[in-house]
Amino acid sequence: MAILVTGGLGYIGSHTVVELINNGFEVVIVDDLSNSERFILNNIEEIAGKKPVFYPFDLKRRELLTQVFDAHKIEGCINFAASKAVGESQVKPVDYYENNLFSLINILQEFKERGISNFIFSSSCTVYGQADKMPIDENTPLKMPESVYGKTKQMGEEILIDFAKAYNRKISLLRYFNPIGAHPSGKLGELPLGVPNNLIPYVTQTAAGIREKLSIWGDDYDTEDGTAIRDYIYVVDLAKAHVSALKKLLQSSDEPVIDIFNLGTGKGSSVLDVVKAFETANDVKVSYQICPRREGDITIAYANADKAEKELHWKSETSLEESLRTVWKWQEYLDSRNN
Numbered sequence: 001m002a003i004l005v006t007g008g009l010g011y012i013g014s015h016t017v018v019e020l021i022n023n024g025f026e027v028v029i030v031d032d033l034s035n036s037e038r039f040i041l042n043n044i045e046e047i048a049g050k051k052p053v054f055y056p057f058d059l060k061r062r063e064l065l066t067q068v069f070d071a072h073k074i075e076g077c078i079n080f081a082a083s084k085a086v087g088e089s090q091v092k093p094v095d096y097y098e099n100n101l102f103s104l105i106n107i108l109q110e111f112k113e114r115g116i117s118n119f120i121f122s123s124s125c126t127v128y129g130q131a132d133k134m135p136i137d138e139n140t141p142l143k144m145p146e147s148v149y150g151k152t153k154q155m156g157e158e159i160l161i162d163f164a165k166a167y168n169r170k171i172s173l174l175r176y177f178n179p180i181g182a183h184p185s186g187k188l189g190e191l192p193l194g195v196p197n198n199l200i201p202y203v204t205q206t207a208a209g210i211r212e213k214l215s216i217w218g219d220d221y222d223t224e225d226g227t228a229i230r231d232y233i234y235v236v237d238l239a240k241a242h243v244s245a246l247k248k249l250l251q252s253s254d255e256p257v258i259d260i261f262n263l264g265t266g267k268g269s270s271v272l273d274v275v276k277a278f279e280t281a282n283d284v285k286v287s288y289q290i291c292p293r294r295e296g297d298i299t300i301a302y303a304n305a306d307k308a309e310k311e312l313h314w315k316s317e318t319s320l321e322e323s324l325r326t327v328w329k330w331q332e333y334l335d336s337r338n339n
């Protein structure tokens, strides 16, 4: 029996594949390399001691996906594959709906036809928008996200809930807060294409001298230091939560199961907290300037992750500083590959 991991060479997917192998699962990866690179497969093998089966194709190609299901006994799927750049999703909405939803539906067609259950979906705290109350638990009302990217996550959740109910299947919707960090080996991490939009890659590239200055988007928020607050969750901790969520589905004899979990640390950190923690962790300086707020940004979001602790026996273990040390190690590794 194998677990299909789509987007398994991507940032969160690659870390999760390592944890799945460590836990004895057979892994089959489908990734079209649209936002990842082949060397990650070798690094997974180096870290986990086993090379997963890998198919390089686009999940929108249903006929190729059917062949994978014919070739392997798939007992579940963790679906990471998606396009994820918020800004890009606003200018390429049709491409985002197509990639994120057609891929999902193609897998669900295979699941439906073959009677397979156990589907884990990468959702996001973006489905809550700016919540009225902190911390955010799973009962916090959802708000239709402003971005097309966010909408694909909310729609994906709805599609999966209908799927579980209609066909009596088991699903888990994992709402990540802000994933950060890299593998402690320094050999897996986030590969930002071009100029990064997200905070941690921008901070890292500034410290490395690739970017001149970090722009801090706004210091006039209603927070202690005026900068916006997020819940930064270490990617290896996040990867482990997927294994726990999968085991819970596999062990459950109920049908349907509709699990929903917030995955965060439960602690909010401001942009300035992140800059300071990065500087302390790595003994480097990050130059920055204060700029106007970025359009679409919210003031504050951090998780109440008690439900995951209670039901998945999982909680975040790694400090912000420790996570940020691994990011620097990953940057050094990327530099060494480029030289």
Ligand code: NAD
Residues within 6 Å of the ligand: 006, 007, 008, 009, 010, 011, 012, 013, 030, 031, 032, 033, 034, 035, 036, 057, 058, 059, 060, 079, 080, 081, 082, 083, 084, 099, 103, 122, 123, 124, 125, 176, 177, 178, 179, 191
């Ligand atoms: P990523 O871009 O690093 O990984 C996604 C992988 O999917 C890439 O390797 C890409 O090549 C592959 N892919 C994309 N479309 C595909 C397709 N049609 N067919 C086959 N492969 C395809 O992204 P990530 O940061 O690892 O995110 C993984 C998932 O988690 C995504 O669904 C993302 O929306 C979600 N998520 C990410 C964050 C975050 O901040 N990183 C936060 C919340 C949710």
Ligand code: WQD
Residues within 6 Å of the ligand: 084, 086, 123, 124, 125, 126, 150, 177, 178, 179, 197, 198, 199, 200, 202, 214, 215, 216, 217, 218, 228, 229, 230, 271, 294, 297
């Ligand atoms: C964090 C904070 C910025 C860059 C996005 C998506 C969300 C989720 C995670 C997938 C904010 C500030 C950033 C910079 C800055 N992805 N910042 N200067 O916006 O919380 O969430 O990624 O689901 O859907 O919207 O993350 O890392 O972009 O920003 O000051 O150069 O850092 O304003 O307060 P965000 P982020």
